[in-house]
Amino acid sequence: MLIVHKYGGSSVAHASRIKQVAARVWQARREGNDVVVVVSAMGDTTDDLIALAGQVTAEPGKREMDQLLSTGEQVSIALLTMALQALGADAVSLTGRQAGIATDGVYGKAAITGIDTGRLRDELAAGRIAVVAGFQGLAPNGDVTTLGRGGSDTTAVALAIALRADRCEIFTDVEGVYTADPRVVPEAKKLPLISYDEMLELASLGAVVLHPRSVELAKLHGLPLVVRSSFNNKPGTFVRGDSGMERTHLVSGVAHDLNVAKVGLFDVLDQPGIAHRLFAALAAEQVNVDMIIQGATRNGQNDIAFTVKRDDLKRALAAVEAIKEAVGAKGYTYDDHVGKVSIVGAGMVTRPGVAAAMFEALAAEGINIEMISTSEIKVSCIVKEAEVPRAVRALHRRFGLDALGK
Amino acid sequence: MLIVHKYGGSSVAHASRIKQVAARVWQARREGNDVVVVVSAMGDTTDDLIALAGQVTAEPGKREMDQLLSTGEQVSIALLTMALQALGADAVSLTGRQAGIATDGVYGKAAITGIDTGRLRDELAAGRIAVVAGFQGLAPNGDVTTLGRGGSDTTAVALAIALRADRCEIFTDVEGVYTADPRVVPEAKKLPLISYDEMLELASLGAVVLHPRSVELAKLHGLPLVVRSSFNNKPGTFVRGDSGMERTHLVSGVAHDLNVAKVGLFDVLDQPGIAHRLFAALAAEQVNVDMIIQGATRNGQNDIAFTVKRDDLKRALAAVEAIKEAVGAKGYTYDDHVGKVSIVGAGMVTRPGVAAAMFEALAAEGINIEMISTSEIKVSCIVKEAEVPRAVRALHRRFGLDALGK
Numbered sequence: 001m002l003i004v005h006k007y008g009g010s011s012v013a014h015a016s017r018i019k020q021v022a023a024r025v026w027q028a029r030r031e032g033n034d035v036v037v038v039v040s041a042m043g044d045t046t047d048d049l050i051a052l053a054g055q056v057t058a059e060p061g062k063r064e065m066d067q068l069l070s071t072g073e074q075v076s077i078a079l080l081t082m083a084l085q086a087l088g089a090d091a092v093s094l095t096g097r098q099a100g101i102a103t104d105g106v107y108g109k110a111a112i113t114g115i116d117t118g119r120l121r122d123e124l125a126a127g128r129i130a131v132v133a134g135f136q137g138l139a140p141n142g143d144v145t146t147l148g149r150g151g152s153d154t155t156a157v158a159l160a161i162a163l164r165a166d167r168c169e170i171f172t173d174v175e176g177v178y179t180a181d182p183r184v185v186p187e188a189k190k191l192p193l194i195s196y197d198e199m200l201e202l203a204s205l206g207a208v209v210l211h212p213r214s215v216e217l218a219k220l221h222g223l224p225l226v227v228r229s230s231f232n233n234k235p236g237t238f239v240r241g242d243s244g245m246e247r248t249h250l251v252s253g254v255a256h257d258l259n260v261a262k263v264g265l266f267d268v269l270d271q272p273g274i275a276h277r278l279f280a281a282l283a284a285e286q287v288n289v290d291m292i293i294q295g296a297t298r299n300g301q302n303d304i305a306f307t308v309k310r311d312d313l314k315r316a317l318a319a320v321e322a323i324k325e326a327v328g329a330k331g332y333t334y335d336d337h338v339g340k341v342s343i344v345g346a347g348m349v350t351r352p353g354v355a356a357a358m359f360e361a362l363a364a365e366g367i368n369i370e371m372i373s374t375s376e377i378k379v380s381c382i383v384k385e386a387e388v389p390r391a392v393r394a395l396h397r398r399f400g401l402d403a404l405g406k
Numbered sequence: 407m408l409i410v411h412k413y414g415g416s417s418v419a420h421a422s423r424i425k426q427v428a429a430r431v432w433q434a435r436r437e438g439n440d441v442v443v444v445v446s447a448m449g450d451t452t453d454d455l456i457a458l459a460g461q462v463t464a465e466p467g468k469r470e471m472d473q474l475l476s477t478g479e480q481v482s483i484a485l486l487t488m489a490l491q492a493l494g495a496d497a498v499s500l501t502g503r504q505a506g507i508a509t510d511g512v513y514g515k516a517a518i519t520g521i522d523t524g525r526l527r528d529e530l531a532a533g534r535i536a537v538v539a540g541f542q543g544l545a546p547n548g549d550v551t552t553l554g555r556g557g558s559d560t561t562a563v564a565l566a567i568a569l570r571a572d573r574c575e576i577f578t579d580v581e582g583v584y585t586a587d588p589r590v591v592p593e594a595k596k597l598p599l600i601s602y603d604e605m606l607e608l609a610s611l612g613a614v615v616l617h618p619r620s621v622e623l624a625k626l627h628g629l630p631l632v633v634r635s636s637f638n639n640k641p642g643t644f645v646r647g648d649s650g651m652e653r654t655h656l657v658s659g660v661a662h663d664l665n666v667a668k669v670g671l672f673d674v675l676d677q678p679g680i681a682h683r684l685f686a687a688l689a690a691e692q693v694n695v696d697m698i699i700q701g702a703t704r705n706g707q708n709d710i711a712f713t714v715k716r717d718d719l720k721r722a723l724a725a726v727e728a729i730k731e732a733v734g735a736k737g738y739t740y741d742d743h744v745g746k747v748s749i750v751g752a753g754m755v756t757r758p759g760v761a762a763a764m765f766e767a768l769a770a771e772g773i774n775i776e777m778i779s780t781s782e783i784k785v786s787c788i789v790k791e792a793e794v795p796r797a798v799r800a801l802h803r804r805f806g807l808d809a810l811g812k
Contacts (some may be wrong), residue, residue, distance in 0.1 A: 018462055055421035056424055057488045061487070061488060064485075068481060068488075071480045074474070075458075082459055082462050083463060086464075093469075095550075098548055
C-alpha cells in the first residue's frame with residue numbers, strides 16, 4: 001500500500017516527539033508500505049517567526065512572510081528525516097519545491113495547481129520514505145508560497161491524490177472525531193466512521209480536527225482519510241464517502257462554537273438589493289458572515305440578523321455603521337456572548353422531524369433559541385453562551401449518542 | 407556603482423540590528439548605487455540548529471544538515487528585506503537557488519561552480535535591492551547545499567565577481583584589519599590598505615577577519631574588498647592587489663595564534679618515504695598539520711616536529727602512537743601550551759634580514775624560539791604560550807608599527 005502520513009506542529013514540537021513520529025513512520029514502512037510523510041513546523045515555530053517579523057516591521061510584505069514562514073517546515077522535514085535515518089530507515093526530506101508542488105503564486109494563501117510527482121515516485125521506487133514540507137509550494141516565478149490556513153492538511157491530501165495513495169492518515173493530538181467535545185460531554189464517543197459531508201459540517205462548526213479545505217479535496221477525489229492520535233496506536237476515525245451501510249443513528253455528532261457574535265439591524269428597507277449592499281459592505285471589510293436571518297416583512301421593512309466570528313465583530317460593526325443609513329436601518333444591536341450549537345448527521349436527509357426534536361430538547365432545558373440555520377445534514381442554533389454546555393449535553397443525550405458503543 | 411555588502415551573523419543577531427543594517431543598505435542605495443546584500447544566519451541560529459539536530463541523532467546525515475542549516479539564512483534575508491521595505495526601499499529576498507548560485511553538490515562544503523545572474527540583474531535593473539542568502543547554493547540534483555566555513559564571505563565575493571561589481575564590502579564586528587590584535591597591543595593601528603597576499607597570511611595565522619577562501623577568490627579576479635564595521639561609518643581596510651605604490655613599512659602586521667599544539671618525534675629513521683608515512687597517517691585522521699620541522703640527520707636518524715590545532719591534538723597523538731614503530735621513532739612528546747607569533751608584510755620579499763630582525767627582537771626579550779617557519783611574506787615562530795603577548799608587543803614595536811599613523 002501507498003500511505004501518506006501527516007503530522008501537525010504539536011506532534012513534532014520537540015526532538016523526543018520527532019523521534020516518536022519517526023518510530024511510527026518506520027513501523028508503517030517496515031509493514032511493507034510505501035510511505036510519504038507530510039509535516040508542519042515544530043510547535044510554536046510559525047508564531048515565533050511571525051513575532052520576529054513583527055519586531056522588524058508592523059507591515060511585513062506577503063512575499064517575504066512566505067520566504068520567512070516556509071523555513072519552519074524545512075526545519076521539521078530535515079529533523080524528522082535525520083531521526084528516521086538514525087533508526088536505519090532510508091529517507092529523504094523534500095521541500096514543497098523538491099516535491100514538485102506547484103501553486104498559483106498567491107502569497108500567504110496559495111492554491112496548489114498541480115504536483116509533478118516525478119521525484120517523489122523515484123524516491124519511493126528507490127525504497128525511500130519521502131518526508132515532505134507541508135504548507136508550501138513553488139510559484140510560477142520561482143518564489144516560495146505558503147498555502148495559508150489548513151495548508152499542511154491540504155498538502156497531505158493533494159499528495160495522496162496525485163500519488164493515488166490508498167489512504168491519507170492525519171495524526172493529531174486527539175484520537176479521532178467525537179460525537180461531541182469530550183471536555184463538555186463526558187459521555188462523548190469516538191466515531192469509527194464519518195462521511196466527508198459530516199466532517200465538513202463539523203469542521204465548519206468549530207470542531208476543527210481537519211481543515212475543511214482538505215476534506216473537500218479528499219471528497220472530490222474519493223480519497224479515504226483517517227484521523228488518529230500521534231501519541232497512541234488506536235485506530236482513529238475513518239472519513240470517507242459513506243459513513244456506513246446502514247445508519248443506526250440520525251445524528252453523528254453535536255458540535256459547538258463559542259467564537260460567535262451576533263449583529264442585528266432593525267427596520268431595514270424591504271427593497272431588492274438591500275441585502276446585497278449590506279453583505280457587500282461586510283465582504284469589503286473582509287468579514288466572513290456565517291448565519292443570516294431575515295425576518296418577515298412588516299410595513300415594507302425587515303429585521304436582518306447575522307453572525308460573525310468574534311474577532312471580526314469590530315470590523316463588522318464599522319461596516320454596519322457606514323452602511324446603516326443607505327439600507328434604511330433604524331438602528332442595530334450586537335451580542336458577543338452567544339454560542340452556536342449544532343447537530344450533524346448524514347441520516348437527516350431522509351428523516352424528517354430531526355430539527356423539531358432538537359428544538360424540543362432545548363426547550364425542555366429552558367434554553368431560548370435566538371437564531372436557527374439548517375442545511376441538508378445539520379441544524380444549528382444560536383443560544384446564550386452560558387447555556388452552550390448544557391445544550392450540547394442535552395442534545396447528545398436526546399439523539400442517543402450517550403448510549404453509543406455501550 | 408554596483409556594490410555588494412556582506413553582513414555576518416552578529417550584525418543581524420536581532421531585530422534592532424537588522425534595522426540598523428537596513429538603514430545602512432538603504433543609504434548606499436540612495437547614494438545612487440546598485441546594491442546586492444549577502445547575509446548570514448542571525449546570531450547563534452546555526453549553532454542552535456546544530457544542537458537541535460544533535461538532540462535528534464548523534465550522526466545527522468549531511469544532506470539533511472544542509473536542508474536544516476540553510477533555513478537560517480532564509481530567515482535573515484526575509485527579515486532584512488522586510489526592514490528595507492519598511493524604510494520605503496524596493497527590495498527582494500533571494501535564496502541561493504533564487505540567486506542562481508550553482509554548486510558542485512558536495513553537502514556541507516560545496517564549492518560554487520557558477521552563478522546564473524539573470525534574476526539578480528533583472529531585480530537590479532528594476533531598481534530593487536537584492537538580499538541574498540549567504541552560505542548556500544543549489545546542487546545539480548536540486549538539493550540545497552551549504553558552502554561550509556567562510557561560506558557567506560565566499561557567496562558575497564562570488565556574486566560580486568559574477569556581477570562585475572565595483573567592490574565587495576564585508577561588514578563585521580571589527581573596524582578593519584589591524585597591525586596586531588588591539589587586545590594584546592594597545593598601540594595597534596587599523597591599516598587603510600592591505601594586499602590580498604598579506605590578508606591571506608593574516609587569515610591563516612589566526613587573525614581571522616575574512617575567510618582565506620573568499621580572499622583567494624577575490625585575488626584571483628582582482629575584486630577590491632573592504633573590511634569595515636557594521637556598527638559605525640568608519641572607512642575600514644581596503645584589500646586589493648597592491649597595498650600601496652611605495653611601501654614605507656616592511657611589516658604590515660603582527661599576528662598570533664594560541665590554538666596551537668606541538669608534537670615531536672625522536673630519532674625517526676632517515677629513509678625515503680618515512681615523512682610521507684607519518685603525515686599520511688595524520689591526514690587519514692583528518693588532522694591538518696601546520697608547521698613541520700625536520701632536524702639535521704645524526705647517525706641515520708632524524709627528529710621531526712610539527713604543529714596542529716589544539717582540537718586536533720588527541721587525534722594527532724593517536725595517529726603518532728599507531729605509526730611510531732613503523733617510522734622507527736624512539737618516542738614522542740607534545741606541548742599544548744605554545745603559541746605562534748608571525749610577522750606579515752609584502753615588503754619582505756625584496757628586503758633581506760627581516761627574519762633576523764625578528765629573532766633578534768625576541769632574543770632581546772629573552773623569549774626562546776621553539777620552531778620557525780617562513781614564506782615569502784611572513785615569518786612565524788613557535789614560543790611558549792605565556793610569552794606570546796610580550797612577543798607580539800616587542801615585534802610590533804621593533805617593526806615600527808607602534809609609531810604608525812602618528
